[in-house]
Amino acid sequence: MIKGLYEAHLPVSDLEQSIDFYQKLGLEIAWRNNSSAFFWIVKKESWLGLWEGEEYKTSYHPSLKHIAFTIDYEDMKNALAWLENKRVSIVPFGNRKSIEPFVRPYQGNASVYFEDPDKNSLEFMCYVDVPSHLKDVNDKLSILEWEELLEK
Template sequence: MIKGLYEAHLPVSNLQNSIEFYQKLGLKLAWRNEDTAFFWIEEGKSWLGLWEGKEYQTPYHPSLRHVAFRVTYQDLKESIKWLESIKVEPVPFGRRTSIEPFIRPNQGNASVYFNDPDGNSLELMCYVDVPNELKNITEKLSFEKWENLVNSKLK
């Protein structure tokens, strides 16, 4: 059924600043007009729409202002260095205090979070192959702890 993201939309306070930010992340501008810009996430498959204007700034729940970008496991391991290299600060997720990427064994995925210039929540996310005997772990694990756990189970 679902193969990836088709589109997501975020409100922005300054379209030009947001265009520069998303280009820094490596997204390609698909088109823009006076108050709207669309970026390809996967060219011809999925895109992100940015909408400038006070009518789009009405407060609402942060989960409605969130986009997750699919990356590889290896890319996620290097994500903090990459974000810092483009001067984007990672942020902790939820009640966590660490900015480091983490594994959710029970969900079969891993993430790191950051924000765009308007405080919209962004996430780099990948799938993780979880052995059946580890799928009941609900704790969020660091990559190091996860890899040590998986390696100990494979022995």
């Protein structure tokens, strides 16, 4: 099921300074917002997430104890059953109530979250091809919602 490392995360004190630093190292920005930036380590395979803010320096945040593993999209559709079969604790992401895998069209990926015995945040992720007319969808969609949207 696991194909490789999808992402790792680091807290930073100055996002702009860190962006400059990682660009000097030859990394390309994959995605960013006001408080975070993601750089391709290997384009379309793995990235590094940088997070700026006091909450990342002074208290626990999932980005500080988080690793995401790459899996295939077809495996993502069966990830809940696979994890449950192994008696792994599946958890919702952020404010979501559902533990179902979901798609982020604006980032071109899908995820499901779970925890190790120490409550470290783990994630299965896969890339999804996003047609140009769906690239601006900012919602997190269930796999079923995503596939229905693709059929339209």
